Amino acid sequence: MSRRIVIGPFNRVEGDLEVSLDIADGVVRSAQVNSPLYRGFEQILQGKAPEDAMVFVPRICGICSVAQSAAAAQALGAAMGLTPPANGRLSADLTLGAENLADHLTHFYLFFMPDFARAAYRDRPWFAAAEGRFKAQVGSAADPVLSARSDLMRTLGLLAGKWPHTLSLQPGGSSCPLQASEKIRLYRQLREFRAFCESTLFGDSLEAIAAIDSEAALDAWRDAHRDGDFARFLAIADDLQLHTLGRATDVFLSYGAYGGNSGNGSDHLFAQGVWDGGLSALDPGQISEDLSHAWYAEAEAPQAP
Missing domain, CATH: 2.20.25 (N-terminal domain of TfIIb)
Incomplete structure (x- = not known):
């Protein structure tokens, strides 16, 4: 049958x-x-003025719209041969970084952890605590997390004028200058979000978390910190052996992020390159897309995306 x-x-x-x-x-x-x-943004952009990309592509996503804005602005800047001034680059990086922080917070608390509060896990030893903490909308984490996210998103109001779908990121940096009073507000908002991360998410200083550089160091840290939500996730991950799922232990690729006026990725905060048992330079020309099972015109071999 x-x-x-x-x-x-x-x-x-x-x-x-x-x-x-x-x-x-x-x-x-x-x-x-x-x-x-099928969404067709590539077709939408055909025949449009290049600058229109900064209007269209943020609509790819209502959560990570700044990431699309940054990609469009950087691509146009590279095509124009522009090097943003230092303040413009820093402002654009701060805008993207604030959204990245919000995305990670949203994914962890609102998208990912609520899955472990489902009845399918009711027999696991951690289930009652996970349900009380992370159950969608009613878990004890929901209100403080939404409040922290809302406060963090106000930084994008200062840096980008609005969110989502800001037009402040431009090939030359940012069109939204900050006054002294706005810088003070920005510092306060970031300091408050740091306090949330240290008190609620990690239960430790960000410096201590950033210093974890190996599995042994992570195990030692976890043994000494059992109260934060990160430690709760680690306990669940160990019990379910999440590290055995999928394929995420061998080959990694990074385009680089934050900064990067050199043109070769050497000055990014997060480095550019490929890891395959060793570090090598990123060659975008080696990236291909197999269309054999896609709804596109047939191609004889994989092509550049």
Whole structure:
């Protein structure tokens, strides 16, 4: 006896996914992953003025719109041969960094951890605590997290004028200058978010967290810190052996982030490169996209994205 099961849509992937399983005699004979949502931003931009990209591409996502703005602005700046002034680059980096912080907070508390409060885990030793802390909308973490996120997003009002879909990021840096009083407000807002991270998320100073540089150091830190939400996640991850899922232990790629006027990635805060048993330079020309199972015109071989 055979049957097909279609599971989906899966959320949290910025474009719905569905998985089709063909099962025969209790064994999965075929598994296919399909992304049925077509958005077409590449086609939308065809024939438009280059600067229009900074209006269109932030609409790719209502959560990480600044990341799309930054990519468009940097691509245009590179094409124009522009080097942003130091203050413009720092302002753009702060804008992107504030959104990155908010994204990580949102994903951890609102998207990821609530999954462990589902009844499927009711027999795990940590379930009662996870349900009380992370259950969607009603867990004890919800109110303080939403408050901390709201306060952090105000930094984007200062840095970018509005969020989402700001137009302040430009090829030359940022069009939104900061006055002295706004810098003081920005410092206060970031200091308050730091306090939330240290008291609630980690239960330790950010310097101590940043100093963790190995599995042994992480284990030692966890043994001494059991109260923060990060430690709660580590306990769940160990019990469920989450590190054995998927493939995320061998090859890594980074385009580099924050800073980077050199053109070769040498001055990024987060380095550019490829790790495959050793560090090598990033060559975008080596990146290809296999279209053999996509809804595009057929191609004889994988092509550049």
